[in-house]
Amino acid sequence: MLTALPMAQVELLQVLGEHSPAHISDLTAHRRLAPSTVSGLIGRIIAAGLVARDVSPLDHRACVVTLTDTGREKLAAWTRAHERRMDTALDALEALDDSDRAAIADALPALFRLAEHLGAPGYGTDLG
Template sequence: MPPEPAPAPQPPRTEQSQAARLTDVVTRLRRALRSSIRTDYPWESLPMAQVELLQTLAAGPLRVGELATRQRLAPNTVSGLIGKLLEAGFVDRQNDPGDRRTARIALTPAGERQLADWQQAHERRLAGALDTLAAADREAVVRAIPGLELLAAALGEES
């Protein structure tokens, strides 16, 4: 019986290959979370772009231009998203005390509830998934959170 061939050498992990792997994992994680949330929250149909606007508005009312800058979207795209959120009753327009010609967009109580429900459903799904991991893997994920927060900041995430 001939000896088994030696395993092929693995190329060294370069920063680029690590970045590619991280890109893949983040994309798959987001997709899995977005699709699996329907298990706990089957009525949820809010597109992610609208959820992200609600998350940004949770800190306080903003003008459309400010929202566009923070979300890195065109103002007309943000206006369209806001229109949908207005129709749903999740946001409203308020007079801007500094400039009566413009309006600020703010969460309504219904928008705050929607966002809280969405957040709680995602937290339950992630907590459940974390519970399925071996203790060492779970700890590794938790230990990575501060580094991921720094990475988000380095990429220019607006807080």
């Protein structure tokens, strides 16, 4: 079941859902993970039948990975389950008083800006 997968694997499946096929180096850059980490994660989801490794159509020396039909189905199921979890969490907002809801609403723009900053190219790559 996809919900039992570590989030790092789910995130790779999500990237492949949007950008498939992809080179390992593309996934490495997109997720900001070490190549060995991505290769290990890909190996595990290949073994689970969620991803397939193929020869790159543009460079026959390179490999690409792509979601399998099973991978697409599992990713769709995970997305539906995640949406249900989010709906439940949002329903819980009704239990909050007006000041708590207002504080959350006021914080959202700053949180979105923070998330955009964290996703900016080059962020977190200077380990000096």
